[in-house]
Amino acid sequence: MERLDERFHLLTTGSRTAVPRQQTLRALIDWSHDLLSEPERTLFRRLAAFAQGRTLEAIEAVCAGDDLQRSQIMDLLARLVDKSLVQVEKPSQRDARYFMLESIWGYASEKLAEAGEHDHFRRRHLDYFAGVCDNAAPHLLGPKQWEYLERMAFEETNLRYAVETSLNLPGEAAKGLRLWTSIERYIEVRGHFREGRAQLDKLLAHPENAARDSIRAYGLAAAGRLAWVADDMPEAHTRHSEALTIFRELGDLRGVAQALADLAFLALDTQDLPCAAILLDEAVSLADQVADARLTAHVQHVRAVLCAVEGNFVQALALEVESLAIYLDLDDAWQWTILAWGVGVNAMVLGQHAMSREHLAQSLSGGLVVGNRWGMTYQLDAFATLAIAERDFERAARLFGASETQRTRLGLVPHAPEHPALKAVMTAAPDLTGSNIEAARCEGLDLGFDAAVALALHSDSFTPTNPK
Missing domain, CATH: 1.10.10.10 (Winged helix-like DNA-binding domain superfamily/Winged helix DNA-binding domain)
Incomplete structure (x- = not known):
């Protein structure tokens, strides 16, 4: 402006x-x-x-x-x-x-x-859109999330303008932080990581948002989540750690449990299994006290990843199936997209290929239902690894090539499959080299978005559907 x-x-x-x-x-x-x-x-x-x-x-x-x-x-x-x-x-x-x-x-x-009238009506504008976002927040997690994701997309410029107002006019910074925190799900699903994190950084650094209250705590949790999705693990740890401290001070058991689970997930990334286990034990205990289905599903999911890191893929699969069932009941399409992927990769390493294919397809469909594009690269990698498990190496090479292209186009950092189940399959695979493999990879590199999705699903075309 x-x-x-x-x-x-x-x-x-x-x-x-x-x-x-x-x-x-x-x-x-x-x-x-x-x-x-x-x-x-x-x-x-x-x-x-x-x-x-x-x-x-x-x-x-x-x-x-x-x-x-x-x-x-x-x-x-x-x-x-x-x-x-x-x-x-x-x-x-x-x-x-x-x-x-x-x-x-x-x-x-x-x-x-x-x-x-400038400041007065800019404040009126901020108040209105803070209310819009407060109202949208629960819907972004439920059966109407597509509708509300689209509403947020239409209002993106007004939301930025409202946050600018909160940063520039005295006494309004907390409203801006509350507003931006409430649309974290929109920022995550639609891939606005750079802007989302930059705004949260400015809002959290504002002197008016220094109070150790729930607005700051949930803002820190949102910042930590976006840092994790953007693969900035040190920043994610810093944000979640401060959030945990404030949640404890406030006696917010749900916030404490969520932060503990998030920090446990980060500990798994550094292979600090004892720390992850301690954090998760407390998170499980608090989740049982809070008796919140969404929190239970989240903690179960992190427990599943711990089991997978420990090589217990049977237990990991069982926990992911339980969490997926909760998110399906909540009709949270974005979360069941993530959990269906978890079910798919754990089923894969256990040799349950039909189950794996079904859930990976559900994951891919769910992401596209809510307008997510960046997540499909993880699904392409998983489908490629499934092809390796099924000894279809040329198909695997095409899918890895397609994933590489999509990562480049979306500005994501290329990386090898990281989940323990995918690593286990890849470790057992033969050396994927040779002229046929390289030719197949080049074919995958040339695929557009829709063609890559169709390849993953063994289909000539694709229409995303909600599994419910």
């Missing part, structure tokens, strides 16, 4: 040195604005409190007040559309969204500041 302010400085100052085209544009907007009634001018300038699109519901919530009634807004908005100061788009099966051209938005922002 600072760039927009600079871009429109010349336009809004009306400098005599402005190029003729800019002066003409300024004159046209001035002329249009002068023809507005006072209520139209009021709504026009208050629309600048938004960034990009706005729904009627949002406009009514943010812009009404003082000399502008909610009941007036629909009619006034229609008049601004008729006068080409506002544009409207009506996406299929979605509420209409109202937009301003950038030059008009800049002019409206100037008028908002001149009226002394």
Whole structure:
């Protein structure tokens, strides 16, 4: 938004040195604005409190007040559309969204500041979208998550703008941290790791968010989760450790159990099995006290990984199956995507190839159902390893090639399969070299996204479905 302010400085100052085209544009907007009634001018300038699109519901919530009634807004908005100061788009099966051209938005922002309303309506905008995100948070974990993931996608620019407000206006930083923490699931599923982490870093570093309260604790937990997904294990450990300390101070048993399980997972990454076991024992005990199904499933999943690291794939499979059943009951598509993958790889190493294939397909389908693309590289690697287990080495090479290409396109760091079950299969495999293998790998490297998915599923085409 600072760039927009600079871009429109010349336009809004009306400098005599402005190029003729800019002066003409300024004159046209001035002329249009002068023809507005006072209520139209009021709504026009208050629309600048938004960034990009706005729904009627949002406009009514943010812009009404003082000399502008909610009941007036629909009619006034229609008049601004008729006068080409506002544009409207009506996406299929979605509420209409109202937009301003950038030059008009800049002019409206100037008028908002001149009226002394800038900070007030930026706060109103922040409050509204903090509420939107609070409401969305539980839905992002349940049966309506696709719908709410899409809502967050439509509002991305407004969410960023709201966080900017929280960082710049006194007394608002906690709202920004709460807002951004509540959409961690959206950030994770849609792969916005860099921005998501950068915003959390700024929010957590803000002096107003230094208090050791639940807002900071859950913000730290979200930051730790995103660091783990982005493969930044030291940062994940730092964030989860501070979160654990605050959760203990607050007596938040659920938060303590979650943080313990997350730290146990990180301990497994460094092969510190005794530490992981100690952390998990306490997490299991607390999860039993809290009696929360989602927490139980998460702790069970980490226990399953510990069993796999110890080579007990039978127990690992049993625990993953139990956790998957919980997430299916909760209708949490993203989590059952992860758990189905866990079932698939553990079944694979035990020689249960049909079960493995079924669950890996379910995992791949689930990720695409919720609009996730980065996760499919893990599924391609697992399907490739399954092909090795089934002695179909050329197919495995094609799938590994396809995975490599997708990782490159998505900006992910290439790596060999890391789960103990995949490592066990790969260790037992013959040396995958030779002209036929290399040719198959090159074929995989040339595959696009849809073709790679179809290859994994032995299909000419693919339509994702929810297994429920």
